[in-house]
Amino acid sequence: MLLSALKKGEKSRIVSIDTNCTNEVYQRFLDLGFVPGALVELQNISPLGDPMAFMIHNTLISLRKIDADKIIVENGKEETSC
Amino acid sequence: MLKNACEVCELNTTSDLRPLGESSSKYDYTIALAGNPNTGKSTIFNALTGLKQHTGNWPGKTVSSAKGNFSYKEHEYQLVDLPGTYSLLSNSEDEEVARDYILFGKPDVTVVVVDAGRLERHLSLVLQIQEITSKVVVCLNLIDEATRHGVVVDVRSLSKDLGVPVIATSARKKEGISDLLLAIHQVATGKIVPEKHEIKGIPSEMQKALYEVSNALYSLDNTLPSRSWLAMRLLQNDESISTALSSGKLSTKINKDNFRPVLDLAIAYRAEDGMQYSRKFSEAIFNTVFKIVKTTVQSDEQQRAFRVDRAIDNIVTSKYWGFxxxxxxxxxxxxxxxxxxxxxxxxxxxxxxxxxxxxxxxxxxxxxxxxxxxxxxxxxxxxxxxxxxxxxxxxxxxxxxxxxxxxxxxxxxxxxxxxxxxxxxxxxxxxxxxxxxxxxxxxxxxxxxxxxxxxxxxxxxxxxxxxxxxxxxxxxxxxxxxxxxxxxxxxxxxxxxxxxxxxxxxxxxxxxxxxxxxxxxxxxxxxxxSSFFTLELPPYRPPSVLQTIYTSLIDRTxxxxxxxxxxxxxxxxxxxxxxxxxxxxxxxxxxxxxxxxxxxxxxxxxxxxxxxxxxxxxxxxxxxxxxxxxxxxxxxxxxxxxxxxxxxxxxxxxxxxxxxxxxxxxxxxxxxxxxxxxxxxxxxxxxxxxxxxxxxxxxxxxxxxxxxxxxxxxxxxxxxxxxxx
Known part of the structure; x- marks a missing residue:
């Protein structure tokens, strides 16, 4: 499922990053530690619903929903295609 | 200003430190200060040079590189504070400033400041810099914060794994600065020669490409430093690197004409595997980092400080209370x-x-x-x-x-x-x-x-x-x-x-x-x-009230x-x-x-x-x-x-x-x-x-x-x- 589909406080492991995104965005994700296998938790949601803050490698990183949707995580309550 | 007894004591190695501010124009060694954003680089810079760069708890505060001098044990050093960067692999403006300085400025020592509590992410920059230069000192800053967060780092085995001196500091409290100075001194003067670090886990077909391009560079100039890193960047289509090479900026032996075949070779490999090179390289770096962290860091995520940060965030960003x-x-x-x-x-x-x-x-x-x-x-x-x-x-x-x-x-x-x-x-x-x-x-x-x-x-x-x-x-x-x-x-x-x-x-x-x-x-x-945007929400840091009042009165007011x-x-x-x-x-x-x-x-x-x-x-x-x-x-x-x-x-x-x-x-x-x-x-x-x-x-x-x-x-x-x- 997509990273943005996590619920607040829910943890999951990153499966892959959408390969269609530009190299710059992909590199930036890697720089921030969003790599396959990393454990990520949705910790906070902005009062206006977007962006979201994810805890990854002990760091709180804020991503806009549209960007978080480029990351696919484990745990399939429902299968999402992308 | 009056000095207390400890500051002038001979047993205190920082007593050898004389901050020289911006004044001095001659120096024996240049030291680059690199690191992720918001790791306290500016605080270290200020502690060593006596200058007062504005510091603050938000990433991206230092937007251009500042310079300052200090002397230590009969040598004068120029310290260059580079913009904070997450990596040296992407092409944003500040990352190029930092990377170009380490590559072209050829500093005598590069001090990489990392957040002791977040090594999983910060070590990647260390490994990348080690690809360019072996003269690296790792400054494990914010060690007090890491301790508060229940993170324990085995400094000695980290140093052994990386092959470079690793110094734990808490720059805000001025702890560890003397050890850091000593390590800088030893690497600069050649008393310690750090090991060259190799990134493991790079797929074999990529290794072949790297090897051939790097060899082609070697045949042009056998004294060219950072060859494998340059080869990597050529494979990743980094135009500023190919321009620097073809214009003779990196080596006088290389020019437009003899560089062309090397570039063609890199382009041929690039066509074969497209963008995969940089991705595989990044993944290899992260895998290495994870292995190092696994053996050197112990953390207890149930620590109180983590919960406090989390609790504050839950309130200040909550739907009802945020605004x-x-x-x-x-x-x-x-x-x-x-x-x-x-x-x-x-x-x-x-x-x-x-x-x-x-x-x-x-x-x-x-x-x-x-x-x-x-x-x-x-x-x-x-x-x-x-x-x-x-x-x-x-x-x-x-x-x-x-x-x-x-x-x-x-x-x-x-x-x-x-x-x-x-x-x-x-x-x-x-x-x-x-x-x-x-x-x-x-x-x-x-x-x-x-x-x-x-x-x-x-x-x-x-x-x-x-x-x-x-x-x-x-x-x-x-x-x-x-x-x-x-x-x-x-x-x-x-x-x-x-x-x-x-x-x-x-x-x-x-x-x-x-x-x-x-x-x-x-x-x-x-x-x-609006473009791609990420923001690190840094951990809360109890502000040092008196110092803040003093510096904001003097510096800003x-x-x-x-x-x-x-x-x-x-x-x-x-x-x-x-x-x-x-x-x-x-x-x-x-x-x-x-x-x-x-x-x-x-x-x-x-x-x-x-x-x-x-x-x-x-x-x-x-x-x-x-x-x-x-x-x-x-x-x-x-x-x-x-x-x-x-x-x-x-x-x-x-x-x-x-x-x-x-x-x-x-x-x-x-x-x-x-x-x-x-x-x-x-x-x-x-x-x-x-x-x-x-x-x-x-x-x-x-x-x-x-x-x-x-x-x-x-x-x-x-x-x-x-x-x-």
């Missing part, structure tokens, strides 16, 4: 500033205006100054300066430390987090919330801070709208008008609260204009979508005050001159005021205010003194002192009386507050905008757009006011 808390913080700072500056302001004006001013006048008479000289110097230059000090110093001395405490604590990125959706909808960059916040201190600083925004389109939007952050120079105008014309309407026990609310309303209106203008620009002149004084003195001279030089029977000032008055009345202001805004283009700080001096002058000298352009009554009540005598109404007060928010930026900011944009067109837009708003808004308010009353 009220932001307003409360803003209101609290404003309220403390208004209440707190009242008494020192009256004390200062009593001292400078009621006591010192008559003494100076008498003194001038007794030593036989002609009237025009004492008028020019004392009624003009001295009075304007004294006014600026009395009006500006107290609010600044309260506002800046409070704001800095909030900044150090780590609250500002949360503001950006809360407001991001609105900036996103307005087509602006999420980090604009940070530059906007900086604008509350000083717009010129806010404009410089926009360098953290990579997209040129979004940077321009942030620059143009920064003026809608009510800067510190304008607060005294707001506070005075709110107190006299709005607070006075309320019963006395509520007047401070009401005045504060009025100023908050203006600040919020300014934020509204920021959003509106950003939105309008991204729909018209600067069309586009006094600098800004000095600037105000520098502009106030000539302004005072001009005010006195135009009040006392006559054309026919009328002084130049009265001519100007009469000429401006008809226009001013239409927008609910008056000629004095407009003239004051013309005179105050160099600095908003002098608006109020100018208005008061000009008003006193136009009222005639019968009630208010000896010469035209003289003004020395200062308490709020007296000012209110004078302004009302000059025909001011509540409408004038409200419109002045609005016009103070919506008018051209001060000349320093305009110049800064020109430097940052390099465009006359955008500087003109940024200068005149707010005036158009101001005239329109004041006009509409005046029409509405006259309609309803």
């Amino acid at each position: 009220p808390i932001m307003l409360l913080m803003l209101g609290g700072i404003l309220w403390l500033t208004i209440i707190g500056s009242n008494y020192p302001s009256s004390a200062l004006s009593y001292l400078l205006l009621d006591q010192l001013y008559p003494l100076l006048k008498e003194g001038a008479v007794s030593i036989g100054f002609p009237w025009w000289l004492s008028g020019f110097l004392i009624d003009g230059v001295y009075l304007a300066t004294a006014w600026v000090v009395a009006v500006m110093l107290p609010p600044m001395a309260i506002f800046f430390p409070l704001f800095t405490l909030l900044e150090d604590f780590g609250y500002l990125p949360r503001v950006a987090f809360n407001l991001d959706r609105i900036f996103n909808k307005a087509g602006a960059h999420g980090k604009q919330a940070l530059t906007m916040s900086m604008g509350f201190g000083c717009n010129a600083a806010g404009v410089v801070a926009t360098r953290i925004i990579n997209s040129p389109r979004e940077k321009l939007i942030a620059i143009i709208t920064n003026n809608f952050s009510l800067c510190n120079g304008r607060w005294p105008t707001q506070i005075l008008m709110a107190t006299i014309f709005i607070g006075a309407l309320a019963p006395s026990y509520m007047s401070h609260t009401i005045s504060t609310l009025a100023v908050i309303a203006i600040v919020v209106l300014g934020i509204g204009f920021t959003f509106f203008t950003s939105w309008m620009l991204s729909k018209t002149l600067l069309k586009g979508q 006094l600098i800004v005050l000095w600037r105000a004084i520098v502009f106030a003195a000539p302004a005072g001279a001009i005010i006195w001159l135009i009040s006392n030089l006559h054309i026919g029977d009328t002084s130049i000032a009265v001519w100007a005021i009469d000429a401006l008055n008809p226009i001013a009345v239409i927008i609910g202001l008056n000629g004095v205010i407009l003239l004051a805004y013309v005179l105050a283009i160099p600095a908003n700080e002098i608006v109020i003194p100018t208005i008061l001096m000009l008003t006193a002058m136009t009222l005639g000298d019968a009630t208010l002192g000896e010469g035209a352009g003289v003004m020395f009554e200062v308490s709020d009540g007296e000012i209110a009386n004078i302004l009302k005598m000059a025909g001011w109404t509540t409408l004038t007060g409200i419109n002045l507050m609005l016009f103070s928010l919506l008018h051209n930026p001060c000349s320093t900011t305009i110049y800064t905008i020109y430097k940052e944009t390099n465009s006359l067109k955008w500087t003109t837009v940024a200068t005149f757009l707010p005036i158009v708003y101001g005239v329109l808004v004041c006009f509409l308010v005046t029409v509405a006011w006259n309609f309803f009353s």
Whole structure:
């Protein structure tokens, strides 16, 4: 499922990053530690619903929903295609 | 300054450290300071050089590289503070600055500052830098914070795994600095030779490509450093590297012609495997990092500090409390500033205006100054300066430390987090919330801070709208008008609260204009979508209160005050001159005021205010003194002192009386507050905008757009006011 589909406080492991995104965005994700296998938790949601803050490698990183949707995580309550 | 016994003790190795600031131009070694954003690089830089780079708890604060010197054990060192970077693999501007320096500047030692509590992410930069140079010292900073978060790092095995010296420090507490100095010294002088580190886990087909390209480089110049890294970048299509190589910047033996076949080889491999190279390389780095971290770091995520951070975040970003808390913080700072500056302001004006001013006048008479000289110097230059000090110093001395405490604590990125959706909808960059916040201190600083925004389109939007952050120079105008014309309407026990609310309303209106203008620009002149945006929300750090108060008083308050004084003195001279030089029977000032008055009345202001805004283009700080001096002058000298352009009554009540005598109404007060928010930026900011944009067109837009708003808004308010009353 997509990273943005996590619920607040829910943890999951990153499966892959959408390969269609530009190299710059992909590199930036890697720089921030969003790599396959990393454990990520949705910790906070902005009062206006977007962006979201994810805890990854002990760091709180804020991503806009549209960007978080480029990351696919484990745990399939429902299968999402992308 | 007195030194305590420990600082001069021979057993203390830092006693060998002599910070040399910016002064020295000769040095034996250059040291580069690299690291992820927000790891305390600037704090280390300040500790070693004795300089006072502004530090703050938000990523991206250092936007260009600063240089400073120090000497240690008979050698002089130049330290270069590079912009914070997450990696050296992507192509953003600040990363290229850092990377180019390490590669082309060939520093003798590169100190990589990492956050001890976040090694999983920060070690990747260390490994990347080790690909370029082996002369690396790792500074494991924020070790105190890591301990508080229950993270324990095995420094010795980390050092062994990486093959370089690793020094644990807590720069804010000045712990570990002496060990760091020693390690820098040993690597610089060659007493320690760090090992070359190899990234493992690179797929074999990629290794082959790397090997061949790197060999081709070797055949051109067998002394070329960082060959495998250069080969990697060529495979990743890094144009600045191929340009640097073909232009002979990296090696005199390589030129356009003999480099061409190497580039062709790299291009051939690139065509085979496309972008996969950089991705596989990054993944290999991360796998190495994870392996190292697994064996050297133990962490307990159930630690209290983690829970505290989490609990604070749950409140300050919560759906219901997020926005009220932001307003409360803003209101609290404003309220403390208004209440707190009242008494020192009256004390200062009593001292400078009621006591010192008559003494100076008498003194001038007794030593036989002609009237025009004492008028020019004392009624003009001295009075304007004294006014600026009395009006500006107290609010600044309260506002800046409070704001800095909030900044150090780590609250500002949360503001950006809360407001991001609105900036996103307005087509602006999420980090604009940070530059906007900086604008509350000083717009010129806010404009410089926009360098953290990579997209040129979004940077321009942030620059143009920064003026809608009510800067510190304008607060005294707001506070005075709110107190006299709005607070006075309320019963006395509520007047401070009401005045504060009025100023908050203006600040919020300014934020509204920021959003509106950003939105309008991204729909018209600067069309586009907001770009990819990530923001690190740093852990909360208990601010060191005393140090913050000291540095924000010395560094910010006094600098800004000095600037105000520098502009106030000539302004005072001009005010006195135009009040006392006559054309026919009328002084130049009265001519100007009469000429401006008809226009001013239409927008609910008056000629004095407009003239004051013309005179105050160099600095908003002098608006109020100018208005008061000009008003006193136009009222005639019968009630208010000896010469035209003289003004020395200062308490709020007296000012209110004078302004009302000059025909001011509540409408004038409200419109002045609005016009103070919506008018051209001060000349320093305009110049800064020109430097940052390099465009006359955008500087003109940024200068005149707010005036158009101001005239329109004041006009509409005046029409509405006259309609309803």
